[in-house]
Amino acid sequence: MKATGIVRRIDDLGRVVIPKEIRRTMRIKDGEPLEIYVDREGEVILKKYSPITDLGQYAKEYADSLHEAIGYIVCIADRDEIIAVSGGFKKDLLKKPIGTVLEDIIQSAQAKTLQEEHSLTEDERVIFKSSVIAPIVTNDHAIGAVIITTNDDVQMGNLENKLAETAAVFLAKQMKD
Numbered sequence: 001m002k003a004t005g006i007v008r009r010i011d012d013l014g015r016v017v018i019p020k021e022i023r024r025t026m027r028i029k030d031g032e033p034l035e036i037y038v039d040r041e042g043e044v045i046l047k048k049y050s051p052i053t054d055l056g057q058y059a060k061e062y063a064d065s066l067h068e069a070i071g072y073i074v075c076i077a078d079r080d081e082i083i084a085v086s087g088g089f090k091k092d093l094l095k096k097p098i099g100t101v102l103e104d105i106i107q108s109a110q111a112k113t114l115q116e117e118h119s120l121t122e123d124e125r126v127i128f129k130s131s132v133i134a135p136i137v138t139n140d141h142a143i144g145a146v147i148i149t150t151n152d153d154v155q156m157g158n159l160e161n162k163l164a165e166t167a168a169v170f171l172a173k174q175m176k177d
Contacts, residue, residue, distance in 0.1 A: 018046070027080065048080060059084040059171065066148070066167060070160070073128075075120065075147040076136075076171070079106060082120065083144075089126050096121040102145065105133045109142040111165050113156050120147060130156045134164035138172040146171065 008016050018028065026048065028034070033049040063074040067086035076084040077098050085093045098106075099122050105112050111134040117127050131149035135142040146167040148160045 058174065060086070062167060062171065066146075066163065070148065070163065072160070073147075073149045075149065076144065077102060077106070077120075077147065078144040079103070079142075092126045093121060096123065098122070099124065102133065102147070106135050106142045106145050109135045109137050111135065111161060111168075113161060115155060120149065127151065130154055132156045132160045132164045134161070134168040136168045136172050136175075138175045143175070144171075 004019075004022065006019050006022070008019070010016050022028075028048060035047045035049045037045040037047060039045060059076045063076050063084040063086040067074045071087075073085070073087035073089060075082050075086075075093060079098075081095055081097050082093045083095070099119050101114070101118050102120050111132070114131045114133070115129075117129055118131065119125075119127055120131070128149045128151050130152075131147055134146045136144040136146065146164045148156065148164050150156075
């Protein structure tokens, strides 16, 4: 664990303020939920809460099934990182922080087709030529996305868009159960 040198007091209501610099670095927005953990040494750990991460293996199996059906790379992301990958580039994408293009589409809560070169992650090492991105929306909040993508010279169309949107709606319904 890395020390920051920042000290905060707990107020009379038991609250502690997370400094703005840390919130910005960790991409924690106002009102965003955090999970609280206590380890064996008694340290309190705050972690960004991602309801999609709870789907874990289920999201991976869904991505695998969709990839088998259409042959394109399929990713599932939460608001911070890509949590499931099927069809290629797993080492370069899985558990990597999402890039601003993907973050903006998730934030907009509107499906989008990208037909120009782009990256899904922050490091931008893997470039895709065409993607369909459908945000996963539950309780009027976008919590992630289903991405169908390729680095081949292929135009994504209505079929891929409908498949990504259907997968996003299905995963959103699983979050409610």
